[in-house]
Amino acid sequence: MSKQVTLTINGKQVTAPEGLTVADAAKLAGVDIPVFCHHPKLEPVGMCRMCLVEIGRPVFDRATGQPVMENGQPKIQFMPKLETACTNRVSEGMVVLTQSEKANDGQRGTVEFLLTSHPLDCPICDKGGECPLQNLTMEHGSGKSRFNYDEKQHLEKMVPLGELIYLDRERCIQCARCIRFQDEVAGEAVLGFDERGRHTQIISISEPGFDSVFSGNTTDICPVGALTTVDFRFGARPWELKAEASICSQCPVGCNTTLNTRREAKAGGEIVVKRVMPRQNEEVNEIWLCDKGRFAYHYTEGKERLTKPMVRKDEKLARASWDNATKTAAENFVANKKDFVVLASGRLSNEDLFNLKSLADTAGGEAILYSDMDGGELTQLVGVGAGTNLGTMGKGDAILVIASDLYEEAPIWWLRVKQAADRGATVIVANPRATKLDRFATYTIRYSYGDELKTINDFEKKSKISDAFTKAKNAVIFYGNEGLGVTGTSVLSSACANLLKETGHTGSANNGLIGVWQRANDQGAFEIGFRPVADLEKALKNKAVYIVGADPVGDDPNLAKALKNVKFVAVQDIRETATTEIADVVFPAQAFTERDGTLISGERRVQRFYAAVPAVGDSKPDYAITAMLAKQMGVILQGTSASVVFDILANSVEALNELTYDALAQVKEQWPLVGRNDVYYGGTTYDNTKGLGVQLIPLAQAGGAVKISKVRKEAALRPKDKELLAVPSNKLYDLGVTVQTAEFLEQRIGETSVAMHPTTAKKFEAAEGQVVKLSFDGVQAEAVVKFDETIGTGVVRIPRSMGIAIREPVVAKVQVKAAAGKAK
Amino acid sequence: MGVFDPIIELTKGLGETLRSFLMEPTVTVSYPEEKRPVRPRFRGRHVLKRYDNGLEKCIGCSLCAAACPADAIFVEASENTDEKRFSPGERYASTYEINMLRCIYCGFCEDACPTEAIVLGDNYELSFLNRRDAIYSKDMLLEPVSSENMLTPRKVEAGVFTRSVPEMQNPTD
Incomplete structure (x- = not known):
């Protein structure tokens, strides 16, 4: 813990860690200082002057170095003018007045200045209702301006910065939060200021415009409606939106999100998701979200959603009742008992996967994970220890990223690794090609495709790079499936696990192996016992297949061919896919927005998501469909609610032992304090009130004996001429x-x-x-x-x-x- | 009391009747054939106003819905283009519904409107046969136009109607 200093804010004595700015210290003490350009995640710049306060410091005697006393109190010397709370760091004995006549006058004046060229078109502004400028004008504005309104700048209303983010130059107050976010946090300087003085404006300096996967975050922290998203443009007024906590289902990072919903005439009067906002979890995504997570939720809606169960009749899929559909599937699966295969993907929640696994086990079938990546059983052994927070890794720590382009696969991990590099962590990037992380890497290893194993084995030889990794205080390895399939990743993961074990980087926080999976809950599937197979075609041929949450036909013509020669196919999905077209029975499932459940992130954090919108048609949650089908097959499974299934799951799967939905919903206070009524401080990010999740303890941390199978080297492929x-x-x-x-x-x-x-x-x-x-x-x-x-x-x-x-x-x-x- | 006293009293009374019949103006209105004019600030059924050029004043800001104490208004906005323009500026109301069974005719929506688009008019003759009919949609609420070329949406010259919120004046009535 850093040194604490004591200061007085508005007559109240508070203690704050040394190095904190006055604005942050006041926030910590519950005193709100208005800010626009200051953001707790960004370096202070003092551009907007909104946080003007009176700051006094104790006077010291130059000869003795002792504080000068006056009437038994230390003498406080105030600066003749107001100072910005966001650029001054707290010091011992400091006295801050945020509400004095002089401070109020300064703040009032600043608002008046900021409004000299603001269009005040709040009624049509997407930010209206959650706008810091609106709120602070109400609180600190003078109500009347002494400026001539005819001199307001009138510019073309909307200018696209990129195809996702629109800029309204009139509304911009030049706080540079967006520019600074891109420079400091995202490390992609794609925005900048153009012109000067009153004509200063934000421009994109990349081709294509605003070329960053973190662009949506700038709309969150923009203190006015200058930056808005295309997706939410005129979508709803913020006060009309309901909020429900969720987990992003796009990648294994498991970013905490909030789904904003509203009833919509355009959607036929249904309640729909209007936008996805980040929800604070300092150990996962802080207050950020990548654009894929923010904008790619539309797959949960649309005409292609399956609404009714279907059964193939005379070569055609016809609507059927649930009873009929489950019965038909059950009869066929029972008749082909020996050939029963469950093929499920990591898009499903733990509850779904657990029921599927139980069904497969009881009915004597095989449970296959639809994935091109193996190694999940190793992350259970030597995965990152409980308490891991990439945000605390820095000087003396090492992060190795191999066979993965984190920017393309798990953007928020990329961001967190980049920030760890900023804090001084040794980042080693090993990839057969250049990736965006190279720029922040301490060491870059460029190997040829197929040499992954050799690259890891080289860490055993003495070199600068292997030294940096071996001697690091903490070390984490991210491994992916760039250039690799199931077999390749199986080899690579054991090599990585061995390296971690040999260098002693297992069994504690900030140490261990992380798989950069293809889907959000692949880790959960591994925990529950699903495994991918190297030869999926062979595994499916001539079987009775129950495909859940996957589209093998659409993905691969070889799999399509294999699925033509099967005894029976039942497909359970949320949308029409190429696979549902060939199915004998189709079960409509609910999307993650319509139901609750849990996912396990790549860092093995179990997190809950909640139902935000009503279910489409007759669809049911996957675990419930499986339970219904199981009942028809003579297997009793729970399907009444996700929490009941989770209770059984937590008691059956050792790693999840004793976890409950309540434990997953626990929250603790996080710094910075965001998402309360003061949108001006942290942006429109949501506060986390519905659970931070629980990180599982890997076997190495639990004290179990970790055995890692010997690494077999695969024969390299040798392409011929042509x-x-x-x-x-x-x-x-x-x-x-x-x-x-x-x-x-x-x-x-x-x-x-x-x-x-x-x-x-x-x-x-x-x-x-x-x-x-x-x-x-x-x-x-x-x-x-x-x-x-x-x-x-x-x-x-x-x-x-x-x-x-x-x-x-x-x-x-x-x-x-x-x-x-x-x-x- | 004389014998003629009741007759005198009766004549007095009838005399008053005769006087008012001859001297005072008639106040009874034969509704519905005849209708009384309403006061300038009468609060009847809502009207969505247009500018003189026919463009809709409503910009779909939903502030009326926010102000509504009875939650009677539902607004949904969309984006204007010069090819298909409903209102000046970027935004217009693609859906505008008022549930007249819920409305309490308080006029808060008028007060909240930044463009003076929604006005409580003088129509007080509201009747419906079922609850669904009580929901007035945008086409029912919009002020009728005097000529065909004032209809919305319509194609307009590019770059003319760029502002959503006009400069406000004090109300005149």
Whole structure:
């Protein structure tokens, strides 16, 4: 704990940690000092002058160094003019007056100045109702201006900064919170000031505009309505919105969110989610949220949602009752008991997965996780210890990121690792190509695709990098599936686990292994006992398959082929997919916005999400559907409510032992204090009142014996002439079901392109931007070539979920497609 | 008391009747054939006003709904374009509904309106056969236009109608 100093604010004696600004110290003591440019997560700049207060400091005798006394009290010397509370740090004996006549006068004057060119179009402003400028004008404004309103600047109303964020230059008060957020927090300086004086305005200095995945956060911290999102534009007035706590379902970070809902005529009078806002959890996402989490929630709505159970009749899917549908599925599964397979994805909650696993176990079936990544059983052993908070990692700590592009896969982890680097942590990035994290890395290792194991083994040899990792106080490894499939990640994860074990970085907070999974609850699926298989086609062939929350047919033509030759397919999902089209029975499930449940993040934090909107049609929660189906199969499972299922789950799965919904809903006070009535201080981020979640204790921390199986090296793939090694990588905005449906993300998704080294492309006589034909393993695809000088030669990098089915590295034949003109 | 006293009294009374019949103006109105004018500040059924050029005054800000003590108003906003313009500025009300069964005709919505778009008019003849009919939608509330080319939405010259909130004046009545 840092040194505490005692000071007096408005006559009240308070103690605050040394180094805190007066504005923050006052906040801590419950005294509100109005601010615009100051934000507790940003460095102070003192640009807006709103926080003017009177500050006095004790006078010291120069000769003795002792405080000068006056009537038995230390003599306080006030500065002749007002000072900004946000740029002055607290000091011992300081006296601060925030409500004095002089201070009030200064604050009143500042508001008057800020309003000289503000359009006051609050009625049409998306921020109206939760606007710091509105609130502080009401509180501190003079009510009348001495300025000439005719001199107000009139500018074109809306200027898009990017395709997601709109700027209203009239409303901007030049506090630079957005610019500073992008510079300091996100580390992507894509915004800047243009012009000067009264003409100062915000511009985007990137191409495409506002090229950052954290852009939505600037609208949260903007103290006026200058920055607003396209998604929420004129969507609702903030006071009409209801708020419900949720967890982002897009990636394994598990960001805490708040869903704002409202009844909507455009949606046929239904209650719909109007926007997704971050909810404070300092150990997970602080007060931030990436744009994917903020904007890509639209997959939970739309015409493609399944509303009624369906059963195939005369080659066609026809609506059926729940009873009929579950009965049909149950009869077929019972008849093919030996071939029963449950294929579920990490999009599901723990409750759903637990019921599915119980059903598979009792009915004698196999439970398969639909994922291209393995190693979850190792994160249970040597995963990060309870109490892990990336926000506390800094000098003396090391973070290794291997085979993962965190920016594209888990943006908030990227942000947190970047901030750890800022605080002095050693960040080692090992990847076959350049990633955005390289810029903040202490060491960058560039290996060839297929050399992941060798890269980890090299840490055993003495080198600067291995020393930095081995001798670090705390060390965390993030591993992903860049260029790897199930087999590859299995090898890589055991190598990483071994390295952590050998270097003693297991079993305590801020130490351990984190899997950068493809889906939000893959970790939970592993905890419950689901495992991915290397050869999914073989595992599905000739079986009776129960597919839940996955679209194998749409993802991979090989899987589609495999699923044609099965005995029976029941599909349970929220939307119509290519897989529901081939199904014999379809069960409509509820989206995460419509029900409650829990997810386990990559850092093994169990977190609760709550129902925010009513269910669509006749859909039911996944765990309830499974329970109904199980009943028809003669297996008794709980399906009445998520909490009941969780109770049984917590008693059956050792790692979750004794966890309850109540424990997950516990909160404690977090710093900074945001999300209360004072939107001007922390922005429109929500305060966390519905639970911070509980981090699971890995076996290494619980004191169990950790055994890690020996690492087997796989034979490397050897492409011949006219062939390339095709490797998968991950893209943030892809064509996956959960992203594609947000129309305004179309530009960010972009066209499907594959990356090659220029030399490789030259060998195949492919120019940049040219279309090439790729064929491998039963897949035929065409894509545009992009050059990437940072990857090795002989390799073609293919993004996952962009229309080309690739789950693991394969050898691909490449053909340059003749230009359309030439062919004729 | 004389014998003629009742007759005198009766004549007096009838005389008064005759006097008022001949001398005083008639106050009875034969409603509904005939209607009495209402006071300038009468609060009857709402009207959504238009500017002189026919554009709607309502900008869909929902402040009326916020001010409404009976929660009778529901507003939803959308964005104007010069191709399809409803109101000046960026924003217009794509949905505007008032539940007349809920409305208590307090006029708070008028007070809250930043563009003087919603006004309690002089129509007091509200009747419905069911509850659903009591919900007045935007097309029922909008002031009728005098000519075809004043209808909304309509195509307008680009860059002219850029401001949503006009400069306010003191109310005149």
